[in-house]
Amino acid sequence: MSKSSVFLIGMMGAGKSTVGRHLAKALNYKFFDTDQLIEKQENRTIEAIFKESGESYFRNIERDMINQFKNKKCVYSTGGGLPIYNKNIHKLKDIGQVIYLKTSIGELLNNRINNNSSRPMFQDAISFENLLKQREPIYCEADFVVTTDSKTPEEIASEINLLIA
Numbered sequence: 220m221s222k223s224s225v226f227l228i229g230m231m232g233a234g235k236s237t238v239g240r241h242l243a244k245a246l247n248y249k250f251f252d253t254d255q256l257i258e259k260q261e262n263r264t265i266e267a268i269f270k271e272s273g274e275s276y277f278r279n280i281e282r283d284m285i286n287q288f289k290n291k292k293c294v295y296s297t298g299g300g301l302p303i304y305n306k307n308i309h310k311l312k313d314i315g316q317v318i319y320l321k322t323s324i325g326e327l328l329n330n331r332i333n334n335n336s337s338r339p340m341f342q343d344a345i346s347f348e349n350l351l352k353q354r355e356p357i358y359c360e361a362d363f364v365v366t367t368d369s370k371t372p373e374e375i376a377s378e379i380n381l382l383i384a
Contacts, residue, residue: 228318229322238296241376
């Protein structure tokens with residue numbers, strides 16, 4: 220089985236969706252955002268899913284969704300927690316190339332998310348930093364780590380394109 224898909228992982232605010240759109244265009248692949256796919260499937264927002272059904276329900280949807288990703292030439296922007304749970308990072312690596320968009324905590328907090336209340340996993344700067352510290356070891360299992368600070372989405376997409384070629 221060839222690894223045709225590309226999965227962008229990292230914290231909320233790392234630029235996965237924006238970079239993913241540029242990368243998909245460059246590769247002539249389809250682009251999907253897993254959170255958008257889940258919202259469409261559930262007919263409600265991620266925030267509503269967390270509030271009404273809980274995080275474990277949401278994580279199970281993410282896990283089940285991965286099984287639909289095999290053998291498609293696509294770029295996927297994944298939710299920040301998707302690779303963390305249910306050994307999903309290993310499933311993603313089995314079916315595609317996984318790229319960790321590594322963004323510094325300062326860049327994320329100061330320039331990217333700005334207390335965006337529509338993000339269910341964001342409470343405050345300290346818990347957000349702790350969440351990043353928890354997730355980072357798993358993110359670093361990606362096939363490639365690309366730093367995003369002070370780069371444009373186009374530059375990041377070009378860098379990824381060279382890595383996966």
